[in-house]
Amino acid sequence: MNYKQNDKILQLTDKTLIVGIDIAKERHVARAQDYRGIQFGKALYFENSFEGFQNLMSWKGELATQNQKSNTIIGMEPTGHYWLPLAYWLMEKQHKVVIVNPAHVKKSKELDDNSPTKNDVKDAKVISRLIQDGRYSEPHLPEGIYAELREGMNMYEQLMKDLQAVQGRVHQWIDRYFPEYTTVFADWEGKASIQVLKMGLIPEEITEMNETQILSEIRKEVKKGIGLKKVRQLKEVAVHSIGIKEGRAMARKKIQTLMDQYALLHERISEVWEMIEGLTSMIPGVKEMTDIKGVGDITIASFLAEVGDLNQYNHPEQIIKLAGLNLKLATSGKWKGKTVITKRGRPKLRALLFKVILPLVNHNPAFKALHKYFTTRKENPLKKKQSLIALCCKLIRILFTVGKKQVAFSPEKMLSDIPHFNLQKAA
Numbered sequence: 001m002n003y004k005q006n007d008k009i010l011q012l013t014d015k016t017l018i019v020g021i022d023i024a025k026e027r028h029v030a031r032a033q034d035y036r037g038i039q040f041g042k043a044l045y046f047e048n049s050f051e052g053f054q055n056l057m058s059w060k061g062e063l064a065t066q067n068q069k070s071n072t073i074i075g076m077e078p079t080g081h082y083w084l085p086l087a088y089w090l091m092e093k094q095h096k097v098v099i100v101n102p103a104h105v106k107k108s109k110e111l112d113d114n115s116p117t118k119n120d121v122k123d124a125k126v127i128s129r130l131i132q133d134g135r136y137s138e139p140h141l142p143e144g145i146y147a148e149l150r151e152g153m154n155m156y157e158q159l160m161k162d163l164q165a166v167q168g169r170v171h172q173w174i175d176r177y178f179p180e181y182t183t184v185f186a187d188w189e190g191k192a193s194i195q196v197l198k199m200g201l202i203p204e205e206i207t208e209m210n211e212t213q214i215l216s217e218i219r220k221e222v223k224k225g226i227g228l229k230k231v232r233q234l235k236e237v238a239v240h241s242i243g244i245k246e247g248r249a250m251a252r253k254k255i256q257t258l259m260d261q262y263a264l265l266h267e268r269i270s271e272v273w274e275m276i277e278g279l280t281s282m283i284p285g286v287k288e289m290t291d292i293k294g295v296g297d298i299t300i301a302s303f304l305a306e307v308g309d310l311n312q313y314n315h316p317e318q319i320i321k322l323a324g325l326n327l328k329l330a331t332s333g334k335w336k337g338k339t340v341i342t343k344r345g346r347p348k349l350r351a352l353l354f355k356v357i358l359p360l361v362n363h364n365p366a367f368k369a370l371h372k373y374f375t376t377r378k379e380n381p382l383k384k385k386q387s388l389i390a391l392c393c394k395l396i397r398i399l400f401t402v403g404k405k406q407v408a409f410s411p412e413k414m415l416s417d418i419p420h421f422n423l424q425k426a427a
Contacts (some may be wrong), residue, residue, distance in 0.1 A: 008134035017069035019060060020128030021086070022120045023079040024048075028086070030056060031124040032063050037132055040067055043121045048082070053089055075131040077102050077123070078139070087141060098136040100127050101344075145279055146308045152276045153305035159272060163265045166258055170197070173255050176244050178203050180237040184230065191221045196234070200256040202248050203241035206234060276301050285310070285403035292402070292409045294360040294367070299352070303399060306349040316400035320393050323349045341389060353392040360395070366411035367391060 012018065012035040022029045030044040044059045046052035060072060074090055075098045076083050083099075090097050109126045110116055130136060142150050167189075174181050174188060180203075185193035195218045201209065211231045218226050244251075280286045280301050289300045304310075307319055320326055324345040343350070360367040374387035382390060394414075402409050 005134040008136065012073070012132065012134075013071075015068070015070045017060065017064050017067065017072045018128045018131050019072060019074045020124045020126070020131060021056075021074065021076040022123040022127065023076050023083045023086070024120065025082050028052070028056075029120040029124045030059070031121065031128050032060070033125075033128050033132065034067065034069070035132060037129060039125070043124060048085070053086065057093075072096065073098060073131060075100055075127050075136055077105055077127055084141070087139065091141065097139065098131060099139050100130045100136050103344075104130055104135055140308050140312055142305075142308045145282060146304065149276065149279050149301065150305040150308075152272060152279065153302055156269065156272050156276060157302075159265055159269045163262070163269065166261050166265060170255070170258050170262065173251070173258065177248075177251050177255075178238070178241055178243045180241050180243075181234075184234045184237055192218045192226045192230070194259070194262075195221050197255060198259045200252040200259075202245075202251060203238035203243050204245070204248075206238040211235065280304070285406045288402045288406055288408055289399055292364075292398070294364040295356065295399075299356050300399075302352050303349070306346050306352065310400060310404045313400070316397040319396050319400060322346055323353060323392075323396065325350060325353070325389060325393055325396075350392075353395060354388065357388050357391050357395060361388070361391065364411075366414050367395075369415060370394070 014035060016035050017032055017040075018034065019030055019032050026048055028046055028048060030046065032040045034040070040063045041059075044056065046055045046059075060074075063069070064072060073096045076087065078099045079102070087097050087099075105123060105126050108130065109118065109122060111129075112125070113122075141147075170188065182188060185196070187193065188197065196214070199214075199217055206214070211228055214231050214234070215226075215228060218231075277297065280297070283304065286300055286304075289295060289303075290297055307313075307322065313319055317326070321342075322345045324343040324347070325341050326344075328340050328342045357367070361371045362368065371387050371391060374382045374390060375384060398409060398414065401407070
């Protein structure tokens with residue numbers, strides 16, 4: 001539910017116990033108060049464990065009984081990933097859980113004592129005060145298939161980073177020990193090249209090895225297209241190689257290890273992606289979203305992993321705000337400052353959208369035409385980057401509508417939304 005601040009304040013009554021929790025890695029701190037700001041009892045220190053969570057429930061129950069409170073709202077600052085186990089545990093117990101913005105905690109902690117002093121007890125009290133003022137939001141924690149998708153995409157992205165690291169190390173090995181190798185195999189990641197590298201041979205060993213032995217090793221993966229001519233070319237450049245000749249034993253072991261890692265990562269990436277495809281195939285609207293020219297399967301999987309279930313949003317502006325793409329204005333009287341995006345919310349979602357919009361502008365006719373319109377219109381033309389940000393927001397609205405309503409993307413309708421835009425000229 002997308003409550004406004006007045007609605008949030010009205011939810012707090014004289015029967016509400018407000019609990020603010022300062023999150024840490026090993027030990028959390030909780031403070032409790034009522035809707036007027038009156039503090040109850042002493043601060044509770046509890047461990048990040050089942051026993052600690054039980055202590056929190058006992059402490060909360062005693063305060064609720066002593067002060068005649070029938071309902072509770074528990075708020076916390078989303079510190080890293082440490083708040084997630086407690087939040088999920090409380091939500092499983094049907095407790096109302098909310099989060100406060102860390103920036104709000106930092107900026108409002110001097111209101112009570114006029115001091116920038118920071119400690120866990122004070123932060124817990126500040127969090128409960130922010131909840132009292134309605135300055136909180138309800139977290140959309142992924143559940144079910146969306147929780148699996150988020151974990152899957154995190155794993156996929158990490159595996160891709162690991163693969164890039166291994167690729168870089170292989171490049172380094174080739175540059176050090178056999179720099180002429182790429183003149184024979186322009187793409188060292190080709191099947192034939194991979195088979196040669198797996199052998200772990202330095203140039204001197206290649207020159208001494210029989211041609212048919214090398215070819216038979218290549219033929220294990222590549223049956224056609226590679227013959228003795230390519231092997232002889234490899235042996236020829238190996239004869240005059242300027243590669244390092246010292247440390248050859250460990251160099252051989254290094255390339256063999258790198259190729260083992262390379263093969264294993266490719267195998268794991270394929271397995272994880274197959275599981276992700278199985279998850280996305282069960283989500284309504286995914287097919288319609290991937291049918292948009294320039295928007296691929298990885299893009300939609302990453303988008304849904306960050307956003308979650310589209311049905312939990314009432315309007316695409318909520319997702320725009322989640323991505324930190326909403327505008328921040330600065331005005332005072334006649335003075336008008338620069339308008340920029342807030343960059344709040346989920347940075348991975350914002351980065352994903354920006355990466356996607358660049359190829360869309362180049363290859364999707366509708367987005368290309370709209371980008372040209374934004375940057376060349378007579379009234380209030382946008383700079384290139386401003387236009388890209390506007391198109392990121394447009395993409396969110398399109399994905400929201402297409403995914404939620406499960407309708408096909410219409411370039412004509414997208415362009416017709418722009419006032420005074422000449423469709424025929426754009427086409």
